[in-house]
Amino acid sequence: MEPESSSSSEPAVTTCYRHPNVESYVRCTRCERFICPDCMRDAAVGHQCPECVKEGARTVRQARTAFGGRISAVPLVTYVLIGLNVVAYVAELLRPSIVDAFAMLGRGLAGPDGLHYVWQSAYPADFHLEGVIDGEWYRLLTGAFLHIPPTEGTFGILHIVMNMVTLWNVGRVVEAQLGRARYLSLYLLSALGGSVLVLLLAPDSSTVGASGAIFGVCTAYYVLARRLGADPAGINRFMAGLLIWLVISAVVTSWQGHLGGLLTGGLIALGFAYAPRDRRRVLVQAGACVGVLALLVVLALAKAAAMTG
Numbered sequence: 319m320e321p322e323s324s325s326s327s328e329p330a331v332t333t334c335y336r337h338p339n340v341e342s343y344v345r346c347t348r349c350e351r352f353i354c355p356d357c358m359r360d361a362a363v364g365h366q367c368p369e370c371v372k373e374g375a376r377t378v379r380q381a382r383t384a385f386g387g388r389i390s391a392v393p394l395v396t397y398v399l400i401g402l403n404v405v406a407y408v409a410e411l412l413r414p415s416i417v418d419a420f421a422m423l424g425r426g427l428a429g430p431d432g433l434h435y436v437w438q439s440a441y442p443a444d445f446h447l448e449g450v451i452d453g454e455w456y457r458l459l460t461g462a463f464l465h466i467p468p469t470e471g472t473f474g475i476l477h478i479v480m481n482m483v484t485l486w487n488v489g490r491v492v493e494a495q496l497g498r499a500r501y502l503s504l505y506l507l508s509a510l511g512g513s514v515l516v517l518l519l520a521p522d523s524s525t526v527g528a529s530g531a532i533f534g535v536c537t538a539y540y541v542l543a544r545r546l547g548a549d550p551a552g553i554n555r556f557m558a559g560l561l562i563w564l565v566i567s568a569v570v571t572s573w574q575g576h577l578g579g580l581l582t583g584g585l586i587a588l589g590f591a592y593a594p595r596d597r598r599r600v601l602v603q604a605g606a607c608v609g610v611l612a613l614l615v616v617l618a619l620a621k622a623a624a625m626t627g
Contacts, residue, residue, distance in 0.1 A: 336367070346370055384546060385590050386599050387497015395498045396489040399505060400482050403528055406463045407478050414467065417526060422461030422513045422575070423449035424521025425625055436522055450517060450618070451625045458517070458618065462509035464526035473570075481528045488532075488539050495542050496590060503607050504586050507614070508534020511582025512575035514614045517621050519574045529567075530575040534583020536560050541587035585610050 334342040334354035342352040347364035358365040366374070381389045410416050418434060425437040430444045437451070450457060465478035473480070493501040512530020516523060537560070543553040564576050589606025593599045 348374070383495055383497060385496055385500065385542065386593070386595075386603065387495065387500050390494070390498065393490040393493045395502050395505070396485060396493050399489070399528075400485060403463055403465070403478065403482060403485075407465055410464060410467055417464055417467070418524075420457060420460040421464055422457050422516055422525045423454075423523075424517045424621070425449045425451035426522065426524070434524075450521075450622055455618075458510055458513040459506070461513060461526050462528050462531055465528070466526060477527060481532055484532050485528065485535065488536050492535050492539050492542065495546075496538075500590055500603065504538055504583060504590070505531050505535060507586055507607060507610055508532075508579040508583040510614055511610070512572075512577075512579035514618050515578025515581075516572055516574045517618055520572065521621070521625060523572060523574075525572040525575055527572070527575065529571065530579030531583075533560070533564070533576050533579035534586070537580050537583040538587035538590075541584060541591050545591040582610060582614070 331341055332343060332352045334340045334357055335351040336357050337354050340354040340356075342354045344353055344358065344365060345351065346353050346367040347361055348366050348370040351367060353365065353367045357367050359368060359371045361371075383389055406416075425447065426449045427435040427437055427441055427445045428448045429435055434448070435445070437447075437449075446452075448454065465481065466473060468475040489501075489505075492504070496504065509528065509531035511534065513525075516525050536556075540553055540557045540560075544550070560580075564573065564580065567573065567576065586606060589610075590603050593602035593606070
């Protein structure tokens, strides 16, 4: 008789599909592959592998605001805009010539003595043009990130303080409603709209300040609040106060920049607020931005052509 075999069958060892050298006895509840402790991700029931977690995140519909923006708890764009304005202000203090180089200016003359003069059609050969008339188109936006130095103007340092406090209080609300991309588009187009109206109506004036953009943001706050059915009395008082400030500040500030930002921000906000709430919404909202941008570009080009002609 042959002796019985003393060997017994051993169970197969299962390993993590991502780490073949690591034993694992836990399956992903979604794909049922074995996963090790390093690959386990908590799920509603059991654990899932990293690939299934990523796939699930792609298939979950992101929450949106009433105007199509992604919901975010952190007003990142408002923080960044305030930071840029503050950094630009510090740069002005360290190098005052930045204001002359980047302020919004339609047309002007720079003399051989380093001073700046009001534009006139006939000027000496040692003078040269400066401003948008000389192709410095960047001034249409850079001027919106500069402010009056502390020792100049009526407001001094209050100029940037008032603007940033308003942006902090109102901008965070508007960003939460629109989402980051729409809010940034609103801000930049409002800033551009304010500069374009300065170019059209006061091309000889050198202006600085984020007021045009902030007037656009405040107008958007009013439009969005009305669209959401907020208390009419409260938001009407807000808008009335904004218009009163527009009139009062016209005595000592660039009312053209304020009004341009207000009108531009209002148009953009109407496009955002009243776009159809279906698949066409993004297209209509983007079209509103492109349409307003095209109008501003055409107006700026026409004014520049008239000045150089």
